[in-house]
Amino acid sequence: MQSFHSPRRLFFLTLSLLTLLLLPGLLLAKETAAPVGQEPSPPFDIAQVSAPETLPNARAGRALFAENCAACHGETGRGDGPTAASLPGPPTAFADPNAVWERSPAELFHTAKFGRIEKLMPPWGNRLSDGQIWNAVAYAWNLHTDQLSVETGGLLYAGACAECHGETGAGDGPNGADVVSDFSDTRYAMAVSQAGWLAGWQAAHPEIGADFSEEQQRTLLEFVRAFSYTPAWTSAYRPGNGVLNGRLEQGTAGGAGVAGMEVVLEGFVDFEPVATFTTTAGTDGSFAFTDLATDPSVVYFASSTLDGISYSSPILMYVEGQATLETTVSVYEPTDDDSGIAIERAHWIVDSQPGALIVAQIYAYSNSSDRAFTGRTVEGLDVPVTVAISVPPAAVEITFDNGVLGGRFQQVGHVIYDTAPVVPGSGTRQVVVRYALPFNGTSTEFTGALPYVAASLNLLVAELPGVEMEVTGLESVGPQDIEGEVYQMWQSEGVTPDQQVTARFSGLLEAGDIDPRAAAPASDGTQNPVASVRVPQLADWTPWALGAVVLLGLVGLFAWAWQARMTHTVGDAKSLLRRQRAELIQRIAKLDDLHAVGEISDDNWQQQRARLKAELLTVALQLSE
Incomplete structure (x- = not known):
């Protein structure tokens, strides 16, 4: 056949x-061009940068980067996106460690939020929340390193730094009485570049890691950076103070009661499951989950199963500053009608x-x-x-x-x-x-x-x-x-x-x-790749x-x-x-x-x-x- x-x-x-036909148009690269008379982007000012409320999450920023950044910066951050050639200058290649060596996360955030109109980069603060921008910045930062490098840096840190700076970078090591810096403090860490940390290290403790190569120094500092953001390869879920109050309802008139039925709560980040919790409905159908992550990048679904059919809540997401959600899950009796x-x-x-x-x-x-x-x-x-x-x-x-x-x-x-x-x-x-x-x-x-x-x-x-x-x-x-x-x-x-x-x-x-x-010829005048086929x-x-x-x-x-x-x-x-x-x-x-x-x-x-x-x-x- x-x-x-x-x-x-x-x-x-x-x-x-x-x-x-049925949705607003896709955001095209040409839409990022600066209109005539557009005010220039403001210069970097740390006072304009809000510290992240939760650890920036690289995995949660992956889709944001793909949607808003990859057209210019490239899918893997090499500066080779499809619109890069049409820009006044090459976009930042985040995959190159040297491209961000002297730039702090706060500088990257400021650029993303307020744009660089002269370079045809739009101000994403008009479209994304600060939390979303921080997640996108975390993903962009993540592109120049990898899990093996960071874990190797962790071994160097454990031997050279943890005694004073502590296992979590909070400055609470057994010999850390004089340590004033907290690497896990996002407000502090966002303002310091990798080069700045190295300079501080060499000025305060030149004898520590004196035999380290330049690569080892950089690797150790990548581990230090990971105290203030969540890399893409680690669990994207962090418990918090979030509460979800819900009610399980029988949607069929005269249907069976729902007391004692199991309710499952699943959390997703960037379309991947990251957490699962279970509880049972009370006599009135009520249920609750506590200690949930309130990061807006985490998407939750509450569900319950009746006669083999799973019924779900709407999409549940915390907004910045929110700690309580409410939802309803309706279940139904079966029919052959x-x-x-x-x-x-x-x-x-x-x-x-x-x-x-x-x-x-x-x-x-x-x-x-x-x-x-x-x-x-x-x-x-x-x-x-x-x-x-x-x-x-x-x-x-x-x-x-x-x-x-x-x-x-x-x-x-x-x-x-x-x-x-x-x-x-x-x-x-x-x-x-x-x-x-x-x-x-x-x-x-x-x-x-x-x-x-x-x-x-x-x-x-x-x-x-x-x-x-x-x-x-x-x-x-x-x-x-x-x-x-x-x-x-x-x-x-x-x-x-x-x-x-x-x-x-x-x-x-x-x-x-x-x-x-x-x-048919391609839009740039060259022959379509399939033309000869x-x-x-x-x-x-x-x-x-x-x-x-x-x-x-x-x-x-x-x-x-x-x-x-x-x-x-x-x-x-x-x-x-x-x-x-x-x-x-x-x-x-x-x-x-x-x-x-x-x-x-x-x-x-x-x-x-x-x-x-x-x-x-x-x-x-x-x-x-």
Whole structure:
């Protein structure tokens, strides 16, 4: 059986639809240019630098750096970001130890907060809190060192310094009566550079470490610096004075009581789990967690499980200066009645390649009842199934972002069923399915209908020179210019299952033709890296399915939160998702660069890119809601 390669444009169309049509525009590097008449950035003034309220957290700053800094400074801090060449001068290469040797963390913070307009660096204080800037600075600092170096410095410190300065750098060692400096005091440490510390060391104790090499001196001082920030390789979680008061509620009328049910609290930093706590609900459903980290970079979810279904709180985050949070977790009794199921939003996205249409369908399902729909029996299957997805009879290479056919998804004829439950609420279950529709000749048609009532349906079709399209069943919105490319869009509200949509295409490319979009010149006038490569007629595009594995981890956090009625703190949720989106875009761009210069093979590139695209598509879907 033939298999088809999904062209790169389908991904960018999907991403553009969900992030540009429905969201504010991405922050582009060109937006950082200083407007005419812009006041110059203020010179460094330590009085303008607020000391961090908690230890700056490098891991929490990773996504912030990727979103706001990597475009110029580079993903790994080498000063080689995609916009670096357009700047008046080279950006700081944080990966070079010499670049920060004479600069204190306070200076880096000041530059990040107030910008350097003359160098086209914007003042990030207009967009980020002081705590976020400190975390980004910690990550930037972290880029010129590593765990082995810091641990080696720790051994040198233990032998030469700890007797006076103490194991934690607080100046409380057994012989530290005369020590006045506290390396763990962020207000003190932020104001001193590595060079400043070395000068103080040599002036006060030239005999200590007299036989150390310059590299050993620097290594020891990197360990000292780690007293005042949390490196990316250490645990990002630090207990604090935070309190979470919550209530577990039974959301089904007449449902069982919740007293004694287990409640789990999980903490995440930069999309990675860092802490887990458990307790039980009281007789009135109340629960509490204490001694929690209040660092705003830590994201919490409280959850409880009933009949095998996990129910979650909204995203929980402390803001700076806050020590108490409150939340509610609702659980529901199960049902096999699907009368409350509807589609909140549906997106059909169609692109073409020689000999095939490539289709992505994105559905957000709702449940208006007060019970979790756990499935019903259908003829031909021996497991209960929940929502249905209709696919055309000719569909091949059917894949999903978070499951596989024969596993989570089951097929009977031309209907595919999900087996995952749909909990009460709006858009609590999402499904992303992709497939190819091969055709002969230069014309074909795509026909589809929804299995449920839908609040809205959007159809976007990527334009191809010479292709004509006729769509019935939806209202034309006209051409949409997205990222410099044109797409035709149709839509309808209040769609019913008997509303059939048909898209007829003529003038398509036959199998074996060359896609003119692949041969288009790049924006800088050079030839596109794929221009000389014939668009694959029979290449494997099944690596899309690899996204399912990743979605259980990195993006699965947000899929879970979405399905668990993430209806409060929407701004916080979207902020986290935008950070994740920016990081994924950077990773895809870097991967494309490596492929373009031949550093990774075609197969490896396709597999890694498909995995990242699957992650990004899911993030974009959640951002669009």
